[in-house]
Structures are given as structure tokens and as C-alpha cells.
Amino acid sequence: MKKSASAVWQGNLKQGKGSISTQSGVLKDQPYGFNTRFQDEPGTNPEELIGAAHAGCFSMALANLLGAAGLTPERIETRAEVTLEQQGQDFSITAIDLTLEARVPGASPEQFEKIANQAKESCPVSKLFKAPISLKATLQQG
Numbered sequence: 494m495k496k497s498a499s500a501v502w503q504g505n506l507k508q509g510k511g512s513i514s515t516q517s518g519v520l521k522d523q524p525y526g527f528n529t530r531f532q533d534e535p536g537t538n539p540e541e542l543i544g545a546a547h548a549g550c551f552s553m554a555l556a557n558l559l560g561a562a563g564l565t566p567e568r569i570e571t572r573a574e575v576t577l578e579q580q581g582q583d584f585s586i587t588a589i590d591l592t593l594e595a596r597v598p599g600a601s602p603e604q605f606e607k608i609a610n611q612a613k614e615s616c617p618v619s620k621l622f623k624a625p626i627s628l629k630a631t632l633q634q635g
Contacts, residue, residue: 500525513537540586544573547589550618558608558615559597567596589622 502511529536576588
């Protein structure tokens with residue numbers, strides 16, 4: 494299975510503007526720029542999209558593992574806070590903090606914590622941060 498998203502950027506970093514689109518169409522030419530990323534202006538940014546992907550993926554992985562343990566969650570709510578920090582001239586994502594609240598009838602606190610930690614390790618987006626990243630670059634002429 495493959496899913497895709499795309500970004501178009503025009504201009505320099507601070508005055509330039511871009512748009513992000515997803516294959517599903519849930520995002521279509523969604524504007525983003527320096528001001529939406531670094532100055533808290535309305536619009537999206539890569540870090541919140543990573544957070545949304547991680548929260549969604551983790552929640553589904555948790556539901557799967559709870560089901561395998563014979564438990565059915567009534568509600569899983571996950572917040573992912575992505576930390577972007579400047580390190581010298583570069584910026585790095587230095588942490589992702591997941592905050593989970595869930596109602597799972599029949600689960601003990603110990604069992605729930607163990608399964609939640611398994612979900613954190615097994616969620617495909619969690620694994621992404623340990624995966625190699627490939628790049629295919631093409632320079633267009635003219």
C-alpha cells in the first residue's frame with residue numbers, strides 16, 4: 494500500500510508561500526508558509542501534520558492491540574506534541590510527546606500501560622522516526 498502527499502513552494506523562506514495536498518483530497522492546496530510554521534498564524538505546518546499522523550496511527554495501533562487482548566476501547570484520545578528546535582543553523586524535531594486518555598472497560602492500569610507502550614513501539618509512524626529516508630531528486634531545467 495502506498496499513500497502520497499505533495500507540497501509546492503514558491504519564493505524564499507520568509508516571504509515565500511506554499512501549498513500542501515494529499516492523495517485523499519482531505520488537504521487540497523492547503524496554504525502554509527514561514528508565518529504559519531514559526532509565527533503561530535492560522536494555517537498548517539509540517540510539524541502539526543506529523544503530530545496528526547502520529548496521533549492517528551498510535552490510536553489505531555492501540556485499538557488493535559487492545560482487541561488482541563480481548564478488550565474493546567470505548568474511546569481513545571491521543572494528542573501528539575511535536576517539538577521543533579533550532580540547533581545551530583538547522584532545525585530538528587527533538588521530541589514527540591504523546592498524551593493518551595482512553596476508556597477501556599475491563600483493563601487494569603498495568604495491562605493498559607503495557608499495551609499502550611507496545612502500541613507506541615509498533616505504530617508505523619513511530620517506526621518512521623527510526624527508518625532510513627530515501628530521496629529521489631530531479632532538477633528541472635529551463
